[in-house]
Amino acid sequence: MKKRPFGLVAIVVYKSFTALLLMVTAIALLLALKNYQFLKEFSDNYVLEGKAIIIDLLLDKFVNLNPKTLAFSGFAAAIYAIVTAIEAIGLWYEQRWAHILVLCLVGISIPLEIYEIIQGISLIKLSIFLVNVAVFLYLLINFPKHQTRS
Structure with missing residues (x-):
């Protein structure tokens, strides 16, 4: 495995x-x-x-x-x-498509989360924001390279 x-x-x-x-x-x-x-x-x-x-x-x-x-x-x-x-x-x-999907969906949500935090900060909002930023950065840095089949 x-x-x-x-x-x-x-x-x-x-x-x-x-x-x-x-x-x-x-x-x-x-x-x-x-x-x-x-x-x-x-x-x-x-x-x-x-x-x-x-x-x-x-x-x-x-x-x-x-x-x-x-x-x-x-x-x-x-x-x-x-x-x-x-x-x-x-x-x-x-799967490469999953990385792209998560990057897009998390990337779209980050500006909305920033707006929510500006409206009124809370521990939950801040935690979710930080986790999503960490997920986004991790997946961006570790994006799977295109693999050619032999």
């Missing part, structure tokens, strides 16, 4: 984790759409002391969205999860 560079393995793990989180988000959004009325009733009837406020705040984020927004967000998250999983698989097999 071929030994892969640590940086590449780290990126594949990061991309796989991101794809998993996106898929969980997509499923949650689509279930929220399916159970829209149930979530509203659950939110209204949840009465455990100390927890009701937290549950209400979390569910209000979903319940206050209209069903079209939930559907669009759910499908968008699912598509992005699939693309991210494809990136991870392509990188694992050290």
Whole structure:
């Protein structure tokens, strides 16, 4: 079995984790759409002391969205999860197209992340930005050379 560079393995793990989180988000959004009325009733009837406020705040984020927004967000998250999983698989097999795809998608996101940080810095925003810059630079520096077949 071929030994892969640590940086590449780290990126594949990061991309796989991101794809998993996106898929969980997509499923949650689509279930929220399916159970829209149930979530509203659950939110209204949840009465455990100390927890009701937290549950209400979390569910209000979903319940206050209209069903079209939930559907669009759910499908968008699912598509992005699939693309991210494809990136991870392509990188694992050290495919040139995967390097290009990740470089393009991460490169496009960096200016948006800078804008988000300017709007209001947070540890999460800064962490994601730094990880994406590191991924971009690693893949740029270690871009696979064109191989000719013999």
